[in-house]
Amino acid sequence: MAAISSPISLSKANGENGYPEIDWDSLGFGITPTDYMYMMKCSKDEEFTEGKLIPYGNIELSPAAGVLNYGQGLFEGMKAMRTQDGRIVLFRPDENALRMKIGAERMCMPSPSVYQFIDAVKQTALANKRWIPPPGKGSLYIRPLLLGSGPILGVSPAPEYTFLIYASPEESGALNLYVEDQFDRASHGGAGGVKSITNYAPVRQRQRFSDVLYLDSVSGKYIEEVSTCNVFIVKDKTISTPPTKGTILPGITRKSIIELARDLGFKVEERQIAVEEMLEVDEVFCTGTAVVVVPVGSITYQGKRIEYRATDTNSVSKSCCQVMPEFKMVRLKK
Ligand code: COI
Helix, strand or coil: CCEEEEECCCCCCECHHHCECCCHHHCCCCCCCCCEEEEEEEECCCCCCCEEEEECEEEECCCCEHHHHHCCEEECCEEEEECCCCCEEEECHHHHHHHHHHHHHHCCCCCCCHHHHHHHHHHHHHHCHHHCCCCCCCEEEEEEEEEECCECCCCCCCCEEEEEEEEEEECCCCEEEEEECCCCCCCCCCCCCCCEHHHCCCCCCCCCCCEEEEECCCCCCEEEEECCEEEEEEECCEEEECCCCCCCCCCHHHHHHHHHHHHCCCEEEECCCEHHHHCCCCEEEEEECCCEEEEEEEEEECCEEEECCCCCCCCHHHHHHHHHHHCCEEEECC
16 A cells, blocks of 8 residues: 655745745756645555545555566646746646546546546645746646556555656657667557557667657568657658557647647548658657647667758748647636
């Protein structure tokens, strides 16, 4: 069973305008502990009922917890942001709630209802409001987790589950990708299409690259997903992205960009994309909660490096980004 151990002390005093005294210009994508986290528990045959905010801190887990031994866990990623006119908004939290439900079914776990999920996210964001960066300086990354926290030795669903949310301010930058042609991310019939923690465990890292791009596990010819985000190519004003058929995470930013780009008059296709084709396009960009919509600066495949030079005026990802901030945001009460 997961319980709270000593809270981590947060010494950041409030500075100007009630914000903590941190350098908002050098956030990056790293963990900055905030004030509160949210926790809710239930046993295997029950539903989640009531959770609460508690001080951010370490949690205690049985060494036999399902999540530690067999990886029975899911996560979500979402953001709270401040708009220029002072509102605090969340991006499509209902989509994250639904994706966690679908993932929980695949991983044999009970999940919070959509209402419970959104309510808990709102509570966490508001309790950590002072950590939501000033407008234009990044966002508060919110990380909901669903864990098999009860002890289990045989390979079966854990007897207890913990739904936990923590948050950290962050800001992410441009990508230089390495095409991974030795290892696969997911195979057909596996769990590549849900946000299981196990999809992120064997992550490949390559020196000098910000992330790796995986190919399909059957032929090794077609691009699938970057380890932290979805990928798009642009050629002659047509935008293409690989279809989500079980091996690719159905990203919420991905779905939003498809809708938004169509609204903006672009042709958008979901189809198989050969890695060679990618080397000939005008622009490549990635989408995800952490990265939002980020241009890819270069791709390296089998020793060959291609650089992309979409400019501010012709960049499709930048056009989408400009309209993105107001797209389907949910306002949080202040
Ligand atoms: C997100 O964008 O929320 C992700 O899941 C990426 C994360 C693994 C850094």
